[in-house]
Amino acid sequence: MLQSIQDYFRQLAETNPSWNFIYIYDPVQTARVLDGLWMTIILSVVCVILSVVIGVVGALLQGSPRRWVRSVVQGYIQFFRNTPPLIQLLFFYFALGQFTPSYSPDGWLEVPIISNVGWAIISLSFFAGAFNVEIFRSGIEAVPESTKEASESLGMNRLQTYIYVVLPLAFRVSLPSLNNNLVNLVKTTTQAIVIAVPELLYQLVSIYNDYSTAQNACMVLMFLVYIVLVGILVLGMNRWERGMRIPGYGA
Amino acid sequence: MSARTLIPGITARATTDLPVLKPFKGKPYGHDEIGFSRFLANLSPWAVVCVVMLLALWPMAAMAQAKYTIGDAFDALWKWVPFLVTKGFALNILISVTTMAIGTAAGVLLGLWQISPHPAIQKTAWAVTQAFRNSPWLVLLFIVMLAFPFEITIAGVTIPIPDWMKAVFGLSLPIMANISEVVRGAIQSVPTGQWEASESLAFSRNQTLWRIILPQCFKRMIPPWMNWYAILTMATPLVSLLGVEEIVTLSRQAMEGENNHPELLIPFYGFCLVIFFAYCYPIARWTISLERKFSVKL
Amino acid sequence: AAEVCKNEAWKKAMSRGKLIVGVKADYKPWGFRDSSGKIVGMEADMAKEVADTMGLDVELVAVQSSNRMQFLEQGKIDLMIATMSDRPDRRKVVGIVGPNYYTSGTNVMAPKAVGLKKWSDLKDKPVCGKQGAFYNKIVTERHGAKVIAFTGNAEAKQALRDKKCIAWVYDDSSIVSDLTSGQYNDYEMPLNSEDDNPWALAVPKAEANCVFGRFMSGMQYYWLQSGKLIELEKKWGIQPTKFLVDKKAQYKDWLADKK
Amino acid sequence: MAESKWTPKEPMVSAKDVHKSFGDLEVLKGVSMDVMKGDCVCVIGPSGSGKSTYIRCINALNPIDSGSIEVEGQEVNDPHLDKLELRKKVGMVFQQYNLFPHKTALENIMMAPMRVLKEPKDEVETRARELIKKVRLEGKEDSFPGELSGGQQQRVAIARSLAMRPDVMLFDEVTAALDPETVKEVLVTIRDLAEEGMTCILVTHEMGFAREVANHIYFTDRGVIVEHGPPKTFFTKAKDPRTKEFLSQIL
Amino acid sequence: MAESKWTPKEPMVSAKDVHKSFGDLEVLKGVSMDVMKGDCVCVIGPSGSGKSTYIRCINALNPIDSGSIEVEGQEVNDPHLDKLELRKKVGMVFQQYNLFPHKTALENIMMAPMRVLKEPKDEVETRARELIKKVRLEGKEDSFPGELSGGQQQRVAIARSLAMRPDVMLFDEVTAALDPETVKEVLVTIRDLAEEGMTCILVTHEMGFAREVANHIYFTDRGVIVEHGPPKTFFTKAKDPRTKEFLSQIL
């Protein structure tokens, strides 16, 4: 079965050189694609989780009574939202990468504690996290003062009010925007190619550089994979959103 | 008003909808649609200086060991600036403006179809919008670059389609989808009461749309629209991956011409950053001031 | 030669009075830009000579590894001289004709401190490279290195300096010119070049066995035989290659083979 | 209008056994009512009893499931009905005013006659200014809705409907969103209209007003008309227990 | 509570010359009032006269500028006041109910006793179910606020406050957002409370209710108490011209 599929595509590549689905019949390329896919999935999942954590923490810090804390958060957001993620990746990898500790297995090579994958995760998470901070903050602002007052007049302190009332509500308000931003994050992981993170785009580009006839086939795969990845994310988020729905509100 | 005597409380407001979550008043568009501009515009000049200085840290370490100094690198940059701007950045602007024009025209149409009473049209428009909104720009670009011919022949006249024009078509697709969402969102942010009121005044559907609804949301659409323009402009370097000779491609070629000294990275990419910023920052400020202006009236 | 020669590209070039040649603009010194933006370099000179011979003006179009074959297929360029390695699968798509005009050796620049001795030392070690370069494949497949490919050579060299890899893989002549520039005194090119990466120019596939293809085949024989390429090598400061010298000797006497 | 055989002796609005459901919920369960020219009819009843739905059916904003509603002899429940014709005869004012926020008061009033009836601008403007005077808003011609109080906006909305010179006016709880003190301005305007002989159908919670102005009061509950009669007898001699309970609660 | 020397013979709530400004606007200009245990006091007055502000000051939701407010002998205007202690003694119900929309009716009621008083869940649940019965909402325990009518929500809000077993209940126009029929349900609940001897301070527009339930009525205008007295004399023998005017408008 598998054999015949492979034969079919090998045949297709013979007769139709511009449609060379090499990654289907050449195990070496298949392995590269799978590696890339795995890396993309890891990048996406880890960045999604980290960026949400960063968003929640940042939003809490932004409500801090201390001015300098707020300024630091503000500065962070400004830096990350105003520069293209592509340049951020370069900056992190080449500039900050020089200052991180490293160990040296062979006398020359300095293997940094944070690899390029690590930097991609950090950079992309902070990039999306900057947007998430804003998203959660506006969610928190959407919880009316009067609801907070009600919980205060029941004797709850600030922290209790936050944990039991404000955050659960803010989270629901934020979900749609969060959804958008995370989809965007998954799409942005392709840019990690500039610091040579071997994710899917990197592997596919390498494949069609080596086998130029495979270019079309690589693009098709790329398109399908991202549609599926984004689709899964959107479905998951929608299900979550439905699960979080409060009966009696919303359409 | 003797009524009130007999019926205590009868004249009180009879709204039963809960103010549980404040309605997103004056924010008819999603967070991400205006977020970028707001951010850019909020940046105070000193913050810009800080960022630039932070960036300047980058070369310090590299500088120490090389004979080719950062000064040499900057000298090299100055030689190239005229070429990079007139040939490279000008193309970025050209691409962004043309893309925006095409994307807007198509997006408005698609957005109106999204609220069409015809379920088939509406569903199709929705599906098209979602598909192009959610696929990576790069992939769309690749597909268009490969699928489009480099010239077309109409009635015997051969019209060449330059590469950047193809990139424009590729970028127009996601822009179209996003503008479509802006239009739909803006129209749907107009209370249904407006539709009913116009209906009961005997306006036809088209009259209602063009005379009542669109004029109300036109102003609301401008800020997110400009925001998308800024995002698009920042995204034009993507086409460098396809060999269109915009500023990043040309910067790479320029560095090649200067023997690829690693010291060139900062000046050249930094220059790209600065020139994009110099172009987007005023637009962002303008967007925000427009938004403020419009939000007062409506 | 069952196919009929339409000679479209040839005729089109003739009728417009201009030959459009795809060359690289990011591969110094074969094709790169001077600061006015003009594309110059060894291959640019070759393109000009082709056009001169045909009696046409020349227009140079910058191409990249990823799009050069599409450009030729689509007819956007008439001829491609763009540091392309001669590969069987490429021969299926574009018209590669005549002898190869050049070969490049694959080699690495590595810090002296690492003390590379042989290619096999690269096994399972990180090696920096440039995306789209053919050399990546050689060191991966033959020597088992782990290539980290960046978008540009400047980035790749920066990574080498940051000790993120033990070597930078590229073509030997580029490496030599870097080493002689005095900027890389702590580095060396310790290995023997793997010298079997022939370069080919290409015409549209349909014209490989027609006027254009045969003409270009002739051009290459002429270049090799006359020593023109050795001259150009010198002009652009490229390390003299054994390949060109050998070829010059080989073709010195046209009929030598036949005797 | 031309084809209709309707004469002023017949009911202006005549509903017969109107049924209407939203999904599974039957909101109107056989409502019948005749309104003669010049009548002013009030519909009262508890929340959710179907008052708004009924009045919207008269204006064909909601289709009905069975029964018939005739306005000047024209069947509203006719799939081939020319809705625009109907709506020229019937004016409607909503609880939420629904003024066009991008137009001034005067423009709000002039818009429909100019765009729908295609009447010349001068003529429409003269009429609009008269209407402004009628609803006692002189001096507010060029104010935008956002610059007017709730009561003023509601009066502009009434004038806007009147500008189409309808034969019947429908009012749906037009004062419900107003604060007690501005309610009066609006009610005075409606009373003036009724006294001039306009046919009016009002849904209201203002019992005092109903008693004063209406010449017939309908009490609806759960989709049926439970009781009706002229105000004098209605308020004092209600027979139905549900009506009595309702009146006892609000009196 | 322990440290207080308060005895039930002294006023439960005692305000003396309370002043309060928002920026330049002086909202309370010397308000004094004594409320004894078991009293039910109504505060009436035109919109903007400072009623809400006053009642919020009692619960320390707004700080006061000068004067004093004592609840069970404890000074509210004390910077070292333990607000939580105060709020265990004082329950407050708002016009907008301000239920927690993501919790069911029962959970809304149980939340504060569990989180603030740290009482065991079983005990709290038993009490909550009793309160649900008291406000006549049997069967609605597991409904979310969005699924309840306004009147039902308001009754949940009252039960929620009562669950903290306060000594004083403050009500701020609790029926203003309700439709006429549901107003009654809520008023019945409050009357039951008053009859059981709960100390109540109500801000209301419901004159009929004030007359029926209150044992003392205060009329405020522009930040001062213009007139007060028991309902019988207050409604019929008001002396102050402003009071008379107000009563004439609503009577």
Ligand SMILES: Nc1ncnc2c1ncn2[C@@H]1O[C@H](COP(=O)(O)OP(=O)(O)OP(=O)(O)O)[C@@H](O)[C@H]1O
């Ligand atoms: N578009 C709709 N879809 C589904 N149900 C609806 C719709 N419109 C109204 N209903 C339901 O129909 C019933 C009657 O509604 P309607 O608005 O006519 O009542 P009403 O008498 O006007 O009440 P109120 O005094 O609160 O305005 C209600 O139960 C309502 O929930």
Ligand SMILES: Nc1ncnc2c1ncn2[C@@H]1O[C@H](COP(=O)(O)OP(=O)(O)OP(=O)(O)O)[C@@H](O)[C@H]1O
């Ligand atoms: N947080 C605040 N900041 C500034 N001004 C305020 C604030 N809260 C209330 N005010 C002002 O104080 C005045 C009194 O308000 P308050 O809410 O106490 O009046 P009220 O008697 O409750 O009126 P209503 O019957 O309309 O509820 C008003 O003029 C109001 O605008």
Ligand SMILES: [Mg+2]
């Ligand atoms: Mg209604």
Ligand SMILES: [Mg+2]
């Ligand atoms: Mg108040």
